Each structure stands twice: as structure tokens, then as C-alpha cells.
Amino acid sequence: MVEVEEPQDYLDVFQSQRGGFSFENCKRNAYLAAQANIKPPTAMKSGTTICGIQLKDAVILAADTRATEGPMVADKNCEKLHYISKNVFCAGAGTAADLQHTCEMMESQMELLRMATGTEPRVCTVVRRLSSMLFKYQGYIGCALVLGGVDVTGPHLYQIYPHGSTDKLPFTTMGSGSLAAMAIMEAEYNENLSIEDGKKLVAKAIRAGIFNDLGSGGNVDVCVITKETGGAILRNYEKPNERKFKAQHAAFPKGTTPILKEEIMKLVSVEEDVVMRD
Amino acid sequence: MAGTGAGYDLSVTTFSPDGRVFQVEYAGKAVENSGTTLAICCKDGVVFAAEKFLLSKMLVPGTAKRIFPVHRRAGMSIAGMVADARQIVSRARSEATQYFNAYCEEMPSELLAERLGLFMHAYTLYWSVRPFGCTALLGCVDQETKKPSLFCIEPNGMVYKYQATAEGKGKQAAKTEIEKVLANNPELTCEQALMLVAKIIHKVHDEKDKDFELEISWICPASNYEHAQVPAEQRKAAEAEAKRILEAEQEDD
Numbered sequence: 114m115v116e117v118e119e120p121q122d123y124l125d126v127f128q129s130q131r132g133g134f135s136f137e138n139c140k141r142n143a144y145l146a147a148q149a150n151i152k153p154p155t156a157m158k159s160g161t162t163i164c165g166i167q168l169k170d171a172v173i174l175a176a177d178t179r180a181t182e183g184p185m186v187a188d189k190n191c192e193k194l195h196y197i198s199k200n201v202f203c204a205g206a207g208t209a210a211d212l213q214h215t216c217e218m219m220e221s222q223m224e225l226l227r228m229a230t231g232t233e234p235r236v237c238t239v240v241r242r243l244s245s246m247l248f249k250y251q252g253y254i255g256c257a258l259v260l261g262g263v264d265v266t267g268p269h270l271y272q273i274y275p276h277g278s279t280d281k282l283p284f285t286t287m288g289s290g291s292l293a294a295m296a297i298m299e300a301e302y303n304e305n306l307s308i309e310d311g312k313k314l315v316a317k318a319i320r321a322g323i324f325n326d327l328g329s330g331g332n333v334d335v336c337v338i339t340k341e342t343g344g345a346i347l348r349n350y351e352k353p354n355e356r357k358f359k360a361q362h363a364a365f366p367k368g369t370t371p372i373l374k375e376e377i378m379k380l381v382s383v384e385e386d387v388v389m390r391d
Numbered sequence: 392m393a394g395t396g397a398g399y400d401l402s403v404t405t406f407s408p409d410g411r412v413f414q415v416e417y418a419g420k421a422v423e424n425s426g427t428t429l430a431i432c433c434k435d436g437v438v439f440a441a442e443k444f445l446l447s448k449m450l451v452p453g454t455a456k457r458i459f460p461v462h463r464r465a466g467m468s469i470a471g472m473v474a475d476a477r478q479i480v481s482r483a484r485s486e487a488t489q490y491f492n493a494y495c496e497e498m499p500s501e502l503l504a505e506r507l508g509l510f511m512h513a514y515t516l517y518w519s520v521r522p523f524g525c526t527a528l529l530g531c532v533d534q535e536t537k538k539p540s541l542f543c544i545e546p547n548g549m550v551y552k553y554q555a556t557a558e559g560k561g562k563q564a565a566k567t568e569i570e571k572v573l574a575n576n577p578e579l580t581c582e583q584a585l586m587l588v589a590k591i592i593h594k595v596h597d598e599k600d601k602d603f604e605l606e607i608s609w610i611c612p613a614s615n616y617e618h619a620q621v622p623a624e625q626r627k628a629a630e631a632e633a634k635r636i637l638e639a640e641q642e643d644d
Contacts, residue, residue, distance in 0.1 A: 230499045241495035265535055 134253065160328015162290030163193060163204035164318045165259040166302060167270040167283045168311050171339040172261035175315035176204045177290065177323050178331035178349075186330065190349070194336045198223045198234050199343040201262030202336045206288035207275060208255035215256050219243060236262040236269040240279050248277030257287050263340045290322025290329040297321045308337060316351050323353060330354060404518045414522060415515050418546035421524035422471035422558060426603065427595050428457060429557035429565050430468055430528040431573075431588065432539040436581045436611030437530035439468040440588045442559070442596055443604045458608045458620075462487040464532045465500065466608055466618035470558035471525030471546075479527050479544075482510050500531035504542035504550045512548025522546045526558045532610045539610070561595030568594065581611035585625060589633035605630055 121129075129135070145151040163176040176193035179186055195203050195216035201223070205212035222242055223234040240260060247254055252275045261270040272285045284302045286294040297318040306314065312335055322329040333351040338344035399405050400413030407413060426442035441457040458468040459480045467483060469476040486506050490498035507527065515522045529542045543551045543558070555573060557565035568591045573579065579587075585607065592605055607621045607629070621629075 226494065230502055232499065235496050237495040241493065245493070 134250075160290075160326070161193060161206040161288030162286065162294050162319050162322025162326060162329040163206050163259050163288050164286040164291075164294045164298065164315055164322075165204065165261045165270050165272075165284065166298070166306070166311055166315060167261065167268050167304070168306055168308065169304060170263070170268060171308050171311070171337060172263060172268045172270050173308070173311045173315050173338075174202055174204045174259060174261050174336040175319045175350075176334050177319050177329040178334060179323075179329055180209055181328055189331050191331075192334065192348070194334050194346050196220060196344070196346070197239055197260075198227065198262075200233055200264055200338060200340075201236055201239050201260070202338060202344045202346070203239075203258045203260040204287075204336075205259075206257040211254045211256050212258075215243070215246070215254060218246075233264055235264040235266065236260065236271065237266075240271045240273065243273050244277045244279050246277075247273065247275060252276040259285055259287055261338060262344070263338050268338070268340075286318065286322075288322070288329065290319075290326035293321040293325040294318035308339070312337065312347075312350070320351070320353055402518055403515055403520075403522060412515065412547075415547045418471075418522040418524050419526075422526045422546065423560065423562075425471050425525075425559045426457070426600075427557060427559035427561040427565055427592060428468045428470045428528060429555070429562075429569065429588065429591065430530050430541050430553075431555035431569060431579070431584055432530070432541045432553075433579045433581045433584050433611070435537070435539075436532055436609055436614075436616070437466070437539045437541060438581050438584045438588055438609045438611070439466055439528065439530060439607065440592050441468050441606045442561075442592050443606050444601045445604055446601065452604060456606060458606055460618040461503075461529065461531075462491075462497070463617050464497065464534055464610055465503065466530055466610060468528045468530075468608075469525050470528070470562075472523075473525070475523045476525040476527065479507060479511065479523060479525070483507055483527075483529070497534045500529070500533070500540045500542065501552070503531070504529055504544060504552070507544045508548045508550035511544055511546060515547060528556065528558065530610065532616050534616075537616060557591075560597065560600075564595040565591050581609050582613065585609075585621060585629040586632045586636075589626075589629045590636060593630075593633050593637055 160181050161177060165172065165174040174194060178190045178193065180188035180191040193204055195205060197203055197216060197219050203216060205216065219239055219242060223239060227234055243258065247256060255275050257275055258273045260273060270282055270285060272280050272282060272287060283304060284298045286298060301314055315335060316333045319333045331354060332349045335347045335350040336344055396413045399407035403412060403414035426444050428441040430437060430439045439458045443455065443457055457473055458466060461467050461480065461483045467480055483503060487498045487503060507529065511523050514520050523546050526546065527544045529544060530539065532539050541553045541556065543553055543556050555569045557569060572587050576583065588607060589605060596603060607626055608619060609621055610616060610618045
């Protein structure tokens with residue numbers, strides 16, 4: 114039956130109050146799953162296609178816009194490109210809530226650093242902060258990021274995995290649609306692309322993910338970061354899945370459905386007296 | 392000045408009626424009684440120099456340093472109690488390395504100077520500790536822009552940014568000399584500054600004091616923009632040249 118817990122030693126209580134993640138519900142969840150077949154609600158994941166390329170003096174990131182909740186599309190046009198600072202942006206795959214909050218935390222940390230040092234934050238600094246944090250949480254924060262930006266040392270592109278490992282690459286793709294996108298990248302990337310050609314390449318890679326991966330879909334968002342202009346998100350740069358037409362229903366004329374009986378019941382008595390206030 | 396503290400100078404947590412904290416000022420006296428040290432921001436780097444008194448002929452030359460490396464591109468020269476200064480140097484080193492570990496970027500010099508100011512100031516707030524009896528001259532060169540900067544952090548926690556400055560016994564004379572040097576050579580390089588710095592230290596050295604050893608270090612292209620002691624031959628050559636010029640000047644007088 115249900116186990117009676119013995120009074121806890123003060124050391125156990127102290128240990129449990131130390132902070133960080135508390136795993137006390139894991140036992141209960143295992144019991145419920147085994148005995149009553151009750152599964153906990155799953156977090157909203159974004160099966161995704163994200164990619165990035167590093168050019169001679171710019172970095173271009175791109176992402177699809179489908180957010181999935183199991184087999185259902187939760188958001189057809191969500192934003193997967195996050196602002197970290199004027200010159201550093203990141204595309205995120207993984208748990209939507211983790212991504213949003215992690216990126217907001219990085220944004221505020223970089224702003225504080227910018228005010229303290231009087232200099233623009235560097236891409237390597239953001240990478241260091243992110244990987245330290247993700248490693249600290251041992252992969253429980255589900256953020257897989259493609260991070261890119263341009264700072265005093267030039268353009269840089271990194272990818273960061275949920276456990277905290279980082280890679281510095283000239284082009285990269287992540288998410289469930291990464292294989293489809295990588296095929297396009299490997300075939301067509303070279304470092305001498307112009308910014309316009311670069312935008313076309315990343316959009317093509319994301320489209321490959323949109324059409325060939327179930328977890329990715331919707332529109333293509335692109336972000337271009339250059340030294341002069343900083344970063345600019347081109348929301349819905351391409352819309353390959355626009356609904357061509359909506360079903361039109363003319364309003365049915367009154368009398369289409371025959372009325373057999375009509376009965377009106379007075380449920381509330383309404384008093385018409387007007388009372389003057391004094 | 393001694394004795395005017397009356398009863399208000401017994402503790403660092405007491406203000407005098409005219410708004411002074413005497414203990415912090417007395418800490419400054421410890422700095423004023425030490426050997427001269429100076430630092431100059433040249434066009435291409437920073438040069439530090441210190442007048443290190445030799446308490447005994449048995450001391451091994453080159454030891455008991457007064458100039459310390461803080462990180463690759465920063466050094467600190469000390470005026471005052473060097474034993475107190477070791478705490479400050481240690482703190483500066485850990486601030487710089489922890490900043491790099493956290494942000495993957497070399498710590499900006501103003502930030503480092505500010506942190507040291509906060510650190511030194513903290514010791515002027517509590518009854519249980521005493522202020523540091525030393526002033527730190529922190530010189531850094533920025534990794535990318537190669538721009539030199541110099542900060543002076545005093546026992547009361549104030550941080551000043553200087554083009555060039557001196558502390559210790561002969562600081563007034565040294566500052567005057569430095570101003571003359573910089574007025575004549577606004578585009579002074581570190582190599583040129585070596586001899587001039589040696590000359591200043593020798594000039595302001597008081598004959599009544601003990602013998603001294605000149606300690607010079609720099610952060611400049613010759614040291615690959617890293618804080619390093621000036622190589623022995625160059626130091627000796629600079630000192631010899633400086634002494635020669637000083638004797639010539641004295642003969643002229």
C-alpha cells in the first residue's frame with residue numbers, strides 16, 4: 114500500500130532545502146505511471162530546423178516557425194530567432210520555455226556587462242556564459258542553440274548543445290530538420306558568398322527542413338548581422354506554406370431550416386419603473 | 392601634523408569634527424615614507440620603475456620585488472608596505488582570471504581598477520581591520536587596441552586615471568620631472584623612456600637614505616605586449632647612461 118515515511122533526520126531536511134532542482138516528485142510520478150497509467154504532461158518542444166552561416170563580414174541565421182506539442186502544431190508562426198544584443202543573435206531548438214528564458218537571461222547579462230565595460234559584448238562571451246549555465250544544469254535545460262554575431266574580432270558562428278558543449282563552425286544546422294538542411298549547406302556553402310546569396314542559401318536550407326521534416330514547418334525567418342548595421346531579423350522572409358484560399362460560406366438565408374414549433378417563455382420579470390435618485 | 396588627531400584618530404570608524412578619517416590619512420603617510428615608484432603611459436605601452444631600498448648587502452639582487460604582474464597585459468607597482476600589497480596583487484590577479492573565466496574576454500582595465508578601489512575601500516569601513524598601507528599603480532595595455540592605461544589606487548579607495556604619476560618619498564620631485572619629460576617628448580616610446588625613468592629615480596633618490604636597486608618593468612612591443620621585467624643588459628645600460636647624464640648635469644651646475 115502507500116508507504117509511511119519515517120520522521121526525517123535533520124541532515125535529510127537540510128539536504129532537501131539546499132536549492133537547485135528538487136526531484137521529490139519523481140517517485141510519485143513513477144508510481145502513478147506504473148499503477149494508474151497516468152503520464153505527466155510533456156513540455157512544449159519545438160521540433161525545428163535552424164541553421165547559420167558565417168561569411169567574410171557577416172553572419173546569417175535562419176529558422177522555421179513551427180512549434181509542436183506532440184503530434185499537434187501548437188503555433189504555426191512562432192519566433193525562433195532571439196535577440197541577445199545588437200550584434201549577437203541566436204536561433205534556438207529544444208524546449209520553447211527554456212529557450213525563451215535562457216535567451217532573455219543572456220540578454221540582460223550582456224546589457225549589464227555592456228554598461229560595466231563600455232564595450233560591445235563579444236560572441237565568445239555569450240558562448241561562455243551559455244555553456245557554463247547549461248553545463249551547470251547538466252542538460253536538464255533543453256536548449257540547443259545556433260549563436261552568431263559580429264564583434265570587434267570579426268564575425269563568429271557557434272553551436273551550443275544542451276549539455277554545454279560548444280563548436281565553432283563556418284556553417285551549422287540543428288534541430289529535427291538539421292539533416293535535410295545540412296544536405297543543402299554541404300552542397301552549396303562557400304565562404305565567399307555575398308549577403309544576398311547567403312540569405313537565399315539559408316532560406317533554401319530551412320525550406321528543405323520545412324518540407325522534409327514533420328517537426329518543422331510554417332515560414333522562414335532570417336537574421337542578418339553585419340558590422341555596420343548590427344543585426345536585423347527579417348520576419349517571415351519566405352512564406353512557402355501560405356493558405357491559398359479560405360473556404361467561403363455565404364450566410365444561409367433565414368427559413369433554410371424549417372421551424373416546426375415556436376415557444377417563448379418569460380423567465381425573468383422586468384420592471385419598467387424608473388426610480389429617481391435623491 | 393602628528394598629534395592634531397586628538398581622540399579622533401584612534402579608529403578607522405571615527406570621523407573627526409572636520410570630516411576627516413585620520414586612520415586613512417595615516418595610511419597615506421606609510422605610502423609617503425616608502426621608496427619612490429613611478430609609472431608612465433608611453434605611446435606604445437607602459438613603463439614601471441621602483442626605487443627598492445637594500446636593507447643589507449647580503450640580500451640577493453632581483454628579489455623582494457615591488458612590481459608584480461597581474462595578468463598577461465597588466466602590472467602593478469607598489470608604494471608603501473609591500474607586505475600589505477601582496478593581498479591587493481593577489482586580489483587583482485583573481486579578479487582578472489575569474490573575469491576571463493566568466494566572460495571569455497580580458498578584463499577591461501577601468502573595471503579592474505574599480506574593483507581594486509572597492510576592495511581597498513572596504514578595509515576602511517570596519518573597526519576590526521585596518522586600511523592598506525600602500526598605493527598601487529596599475530598599468531595595463533588593451534589586448535586588441537594596444538592602448539595603454541594607468542590607474543592609481545590609494546589606501547582610501549580612490550581610483551585616478553593618469554597619463555603618468557609617481558608615489559613615495561620623492562613623488563613631488565618625480566612628478567615635476569615626468570611633466571618635463573612628457574612636455575618635451577609627447578610621442579615618447581617605452582625604449583626611449585627607459586633611460587629617462589632611470590634618470591628620474593636616481594635624481595630623486597635621497598643621499599641620506601640607504602643604497603637602492605632600480606627595478607624596471609614594462610608592457611610594450613619589445614616584450615610582445617606582455618608584462619615583463621626589462622632585460623638586465625638594457626636596464627644596466629639605461630642606468631649607466633642615466634648616471635652619466637646626471638653627473639654631467641651636476642658638473643654644469
